[in-house]
Amino acid sequence: MSKPNLTIVNADLEIDGVSRAFVNLATEFDARGYGVELVLTRATGDLLAAVPDSVRIVELERAGVPGPEMVSYAPSLTRHLRTVQPDAVLAAQAHTNPLTAVATRVAGIDARTVVCIQTMTSHQLAQRDRHHRTWTRLTRHCYRLADTVIAVSEEVKRDAAASLGIPTDSISVVHQPTVTPSLLEQSREPIDHPWFGDGSPPVVLGVGRLDPQKNFRSLITALERVRETEDARLVILGEGEMRPTLERHVDRLGLEDVVSMPGTIPNPYPYMRQASVFALPSRTEAVPLALIEALACECPVVSTRCSSGPVEVLENGTYGELVPVDEPSALAKAIVSTLQAPPPKSLLRERSREFSVTTIADEYEHVLFPEQRHRQAAKTA
Template sequence: MVARIAIFVPSLRGGGAERVMVTLANGFAERGHRVDLVLVQAEGPYLPEVCSAVRIVNLNKGRVLATLVPLARYLRRERPHAMLSALNHANIIAILARKVSGAPTRMVVSEHNSLTSLQETRAGRRMLRLMRRFYPLADGVVAVSRAMAAELHEQLDIPLDRISAIPNPVDIDAIRAQARSVPDHPWLKSDQPPVILAVGRLEPQKDYPTLLEAFARVRKNNDARLVILGEGSLRAELEERIHHLELQDVVDMPGFQPNPFGWMGACSVYVLSSRYEGLPTSLVQAMACGAKIVSTDCPTGPAEILEDGKWGRLVPVGDANALSHAIAESLQSKPLAVTERAQHFSASRAIDQYLDILTAC
């Protein structure tokens, strides 16, 4: 069955969920489906990665809430067989737009972060109430990990038979090919000390202050360097902390990098220090590049990816001492066959699972 599929996402500004949506859009198109990538604003570094077979529909609005009417008009006019949306605020607008449009479009929403992130603020708790009200109106809900699927069931009262746990698609072959392009950075030369790498937005979720504190402890007994790839609102605060810890000569934050995989392939240890995740695709990407892994055992995803520590070290969230010990031990340990585990998260498998849900009658 060839289907008309719409994918609704705010933008392609560099978040993990946005990259997943691009991978899915390209994968659906490669399988012969007609795909519209519907964006609140057609901007972001992932835009050039969208293949020519995918039609970009730019709603050209400044915020997600303003797209309710334009999105409803799109659904009424184009009448796609199914629409997949990502990120909770966009999911709610997508559900409402389908209702307003009266279109028979099958609606599937996807959730990419643990609900833990929403329980900490008044706005987050308000969002949880909205999700509890509207998510049951969708025809299907996708969680990116089994633990997150359990959260959606328990906290939003969504029946388990309406939730599908599908890991984020990872193009293993493409990542390995890009990993061979080692960046021209002096720290990545073969005669340099080991590099510890983290990739992700400079936001509270990633808990880089704990990583910096852990790295300062690692430095007491190890000649190593730390690179953090990504941009975000905490750059100034993190730079100040780096200076306070006297790490300015051994920590580099070169910003967002379109090809982080060359860094992953060249690093000695890849670290995820997050307070919460959904299913952190960067862990799988780093494993596809053969990197040794250290991660917090945060909700949700790392324990699932690493099979409770079989493929890398898991430490408690926010524990700089445990994180420093795990990094130091990894620097001295032998590599594991993590590329084998990465194959479990291949893009082909995830794309097929999404299509089964989207093209269901």
């Protein structure tokens, strides 16, 4: 008997945590023999190259209808689902979740619909300004159309339940499928950067969008204090609107010779493998995938105790130091402490295994295809 078909709906495949995680999941389900397709509102992004040839890419057509941008893709997605008749449909973004839940219901197909909440819903709804109440009612209704709602962390689950009026016990927690064999293999590739090599001063690494939420200004300030006792350098991988502001801050502190911001790097994992410390200075994070990836690459980590992911990932400091948000002195102290006494690499590997794509795909398989899992269990009984 052939395995079921899975449709994953996403906006695009630009390099970000959500897209990377669901390319990982699509690849794993494809390897397990499921029929997998990625349905995108825009078939763009560097992660397209990471999708196996056997996973179909579908780009939706945009209709000229009034309302939010995502609404304009509803007719195309509805037609596609009605034609393809998948056994399960999965979405994982704040704007594609309502679209997918509605389109699947309107298509009238017998598909299990699963939506995954990746970020703090309260933050998303707060950004809707004067349309807040209308959007909240619409979003709440759309989530109730789904068969299953997943959250990527316990805090995201509690926040979603409170914001949307959904019973907490109706939301399951499944972490992001982050650690893959490909990640570990890529982490051993060479680095084209002069600061990495035997005998070089220690490098503190930051990875993420250059935006206010990621708070790299605080990390740059912390480096100045780290250098009072350690000859450390800072590399920040990522791009964004805060680059000019951050560059000016580097210049003001006189750190231009010890701070490097080379932009977005398609393969950041060798940097994680060879850095002395990975630092996450964010103001908020649902589940910080880069933090998990650093653990998998055996890089010691420090993080802010922001809402909400780092505390869960690091188990309240068991796997890396946690410091208050927007306190560069505390961040600097944690970096120095970690440089001087890094944790065992085996401890970091142990934690990262909880986020392996194999482990997480098993959990998704149970949610998406419960009958398939029951049949497998019966065969092995």
